[in-house]
Amino acid sequence: MSQSVSIAVVGSGYVGLVAAACFAEIGHRVVCVDNDEAKVRMLREGGIPIHEEYLPELLNRHRENRVEFTSDLRKATQGAQAIFIAVGTPQSETGSADLSYVDAVASEIARSIDGYKVIVEKSTVPVYTNEWICRVIERNGVSREMFDVASNPEFLREGTAVTDFLHADRIVLGAETPRAAEVLGAIYEPLSSGEYYRSANAVPGPRTSDDPPPVLLTSTKAAEIIKHASNALLATKISFINVVANICESAGADVQEVAKGIGMDTRIGPKFLRAGIGYGGSCFPKDVAAFRHVAEQMGVEFGLLGEVEKINSEQRRRFFRKVRSALWTFRGKKIAVLGLAFKGGTDDIRESPAVDIVQWMLKEGATVTAYDPAAAARASEVLPAGPQMKYADDAYAAAQDADALLILNDWQEFAELDLKRLHYTLRYPIVVDGRNLYDPAKMAEMGFTYLSVGRPGISHTRDAAVGPRLV
Ligand code: UGA
Numbered sequence: 001m002s003q004s005v006s007i008a009v010v011g012s013g014y015v016g017l018v019a020a021a022c023f024a025e026i027g028h029r030v031v032c033v034d035n036d037e038a039k040v041r042m043l044r045e046g047g048i049p050i051h052e053e054y055l056p057e058l059l060n061r062h063r064e065n066r067v068e069f070t071s072d073l074r075k076a077t078q079g080a081q082a083i084f085i086a087v088g089t090p091q092s093e094t095g096s097a098d099l100s101y102v103d104a105v106a107s108e109i110a111r112s113i114d115g116y117k118v119i120v121e122k123s124t125v126p127v128y129t130n131e132w133i134c135r136v137i138e139r140n141g142v143s144r145e146m147f148d149v150a151s152n153p154e155f156l157r158e159g160t161a162v163t164d165f166l167h168a169d170r171i172v173l174g175a176e177t178p179r180a181a182e183v184l185g186a187i188y189e190p191l192s193s194g195e196y197y198r199s200a201n202a203v204p205g206p207r208t209s210d211d212p213p214p215v216l217l218t219s220t221k222a223a224e225i226i227k228h229a230s231n232a233l234l235a236t237k238i239s240f241i242n243v244v245a246n247i248c249e250s251a252g253a254d255v256q257e258v259a260k261g262i263g264m265d266t267r268i269g270p271k272f273l274r275a276g277i278g279y280g281g282s283c284f285p286k287d288v289a290a291f292r293h294v295a296e297q298m299g300v301e302f303g304l305l306g307e308v309e310k311i312n313s314e315q316r317r318r319f320f321r322k323v324r325s326a327l328w329t330f331r332g333k334k335i336a337v338l339g340l341a342f343k344g345g346t347d348d349i350r351e352s353p354a355v356d357i358v359q360w361m362l363k364e365g366a367t368v369t370a371y372d373p374a375a376a377a378r379a380s381e382v383l384p385a386g387p388q389m390k391y392a393d394d395a396y397a398a399a400q401d402a403d404a405l406l407i408l409n410d411w412q413e414f415a416e417l418d419l420k421r422l423h424y425t426l427r428y429p430i431v432v433d434g435r436n437l438y439d440p441a442k443m444a445e446m447g448f449t450y451l452s453v454g455r456p457g458i459s460h461t462r463d464a465a466v467g468p469r470l471v
Contacts, residue, residue, distance in 0.1 A: 084152070255454030277435070343409050407434055
């Protein structure tokens with residue numbers, strides 16, 4: 001039977017909140033701290049600030065029992081054996097990670113240390129951060145025997161974060177001392193031993209008691225680099241396939257066939273080879289820039305990552321030009337937009353390609369009616385509703401009398417539209433799909449002019465406005 005560990009999680013954003021709920025789910029006592037009093041109140045009263053599958057169930061299951069919320073960092077950390085730092089590391093003006101929140105939390109932790117603690121970096125941080133945290137704590141008069149700093153990077157995707165946590169590909173534990181490794185090992189024991197998956201209430205997912213997630217024990221620095229390098233490599237895969245898509249588009253080949261052929265090589269793998277309008281979100285853009293900056297500080301030239309970023313920002317512009325050439329001009333056009341979040345399954349609009357594309361269309365005189373199952377409220381903060389910008393309650397309301405429909409993220413429901421209904425709802429049956437959710441031949445058969453990314457454009461009338469050399 002695994003032992004229960006007392007854990008404090010500092011920060012109740014995507015990472016902190018999911019980690020707190022999942023630690024409670026696997027049997028630990030968790031106190032989640034945030035200095036935003038309103039958020040703490042909301043969480044205590046049963047509110048959930050983010051859209052995340054299984055999170056409401058887990059928090060309801062463990063609130064007031066194994067997980068509690070507070071704004072009192074001192075109280076939370078004093079009773080804890082392990083303190084996870086999960087505060088934001090936003091991008092600074094230079095591209096490097098801004099570690100001021102980490103710095104402030106480390107100083108505060110130092111002032112309340114009353115016994116041995118493992119301080120664990122959960123936020124994505126540059127490689128030297130563990131040493132820095134050590135120095136901050138020591139500077140506050142805490143002796144080296146009273147604490148260790150470890151790194152336990154997260155590999156959670158927004159939307160599926162709970163499943164990614166409980167059914168991880170791997171658990172990376174970066175620690176310098178046996179006692180830090182022991183505390184971390186005990187925390188993840190219910191997962192690594194397979195015990196959790198035997199519980200009748202376990203969140204379903206790919207892991208089982210016979211196939212639990214492997215634990216990789218590394219140095220703290222290696223763990224920090226693993227996180228940055230993983231995100232940078234995933235972003236590189238996406239930019240790579242997007243350039244291949246652009247070649248396919250000019251050559252008249254289908255990038256999905258090409259991606260399938262590449263991905264069947266087990267050394268490459270089929271995942272993260274979906275061409276589209278590029279990556280967004282709170283992680284890839286920030287982490288690619290931060291990793292490049294770290295490399296620079298280490299005296300290493302990582303120009304490849306600069307190219308990855310360049311390709312990514314060009315990809316959404318290219319899509320925008322594609323829409324414009326299909327419509328001739330945006331002025332006076334009514335455009336339906338499906339998807340505002342940076343991907344399906346989330347309400348997060350940070351660095352969303354969809355938001356950029358809508359802004360550019362509005363600037364060129366289009367009227368936009370958008371629908372996103374979860375992100376409309378957040379989007380309306382940067383794209384306020386008005387005469388030019390409207391929000392609809394479903395895909396068909398957005399499409400009503402529109403000159404074209406754009407698909408900008410990959411919610412499952414966007415891939416399951418009633419195409420007949422869509423056809424008679426639109427003013428012109430033009431669909432420009434930035435996520436390749438439909439089969440071009442089927443769309444042509446249904447009477448649509450259908451453009452996507454890295455696949456030959458198809459029109460049922462074969463008019464001159466669409467074709468492989470559109471852009
Ligand atoms: C990403 C990583 O996948 C997680 O492992 C990591 O923990 C997380 O960042 C983080 O550092 O916190 P996330 O940003 O939630 O997770 O989203 P992804 O599902 O990875 O998608 C990122 C972007 O890439 C989205 O805009 C998505 O639409 C795009 N994407 C993804 C593609 O364009 N093509 C693909 O094949 C895959």
